[in-house]
């Protein structure tokens with residue numbers, strides 16, 4: 001993933017080095033700066049219709065994003081196909097701009113001149129490209145979509161619609177909340193354990209430190225019942241690894257999977273993070289399309 005230093009008023013896009021090698025493909029992951037939104041720190045490139053931001057600002061930001069992406073056809077940008085995202089495993093094949101906003105969490109196409117996009121602010125945006133068949137897919141994977149195997153199914157949809165051989169697929173997992181920052185409840189681990197034999201390797205337990213207990217350990221030794229003296233455990237989920245495993249299981253080669261994107265929660269100076277910014281934040285986009293001949 002190509003990142004440079006953060007310039008607050010400049011629109012910056014992140015690109016996967018692996019996907020950038022495909023000359024027929026247009027792709028990018030957006031960052032937070034260089035837009036027209038007054039919310040979220042100002043000059044923000046918020047690309048989602050959130051409750052805090054104005055519709056006009058988001059529309060203007062989307063225009064700026066497409067211009068930077070380099071998808072102007074004459075003076076007009078290519079149509080931007082996005083979704084009403086519902087944390088599902090629903091994937092749509094599109095060959096033109098849909099008349100209504102589709103509900104789902106994945107889009108695939110082999111039609112040039114369309115930009116497919118998913119919106120995120122901690123969930124993972126994932127792009128798949130078939131370098132033989134010239135087809136692309138974009139997917140939105142939070143923990144719910146990941147449990148439903150959205151990206152594994154995405155590979156299946158590309159096989160079905162375009163005859164894609166998974167060995168010809170190149171994947172980029174974009175910026176999202178990573179294992180360093182993504183603490184989840186025990187119920188999330190339970191859901192993964194019900195689905196994946198390797199679930200155990202996706203979670204990391206960290207004992208919460210408590211300065212009061214560290215200072216007065218005897219107080220807590222006597223006050224607590226036997227067997228209950230352990231400190232509470234925080235649970236961290238590695239969502240990037242979970243999706244990388246699904247891509248591998250679907251036949252994508254390890255060398256063709258780019259996981260170099262930064263963590264949103266660690267890098268709020270560059271990216272939007274729903275968790276790190278307590279829900280009041282903008283939306284990033286992961287977008288891809290096929291160049292016109």
Ligand SMILES: [Zn+2]
Nearest residue numbers: 180181263266
């Ligand atoms: Zn982090």
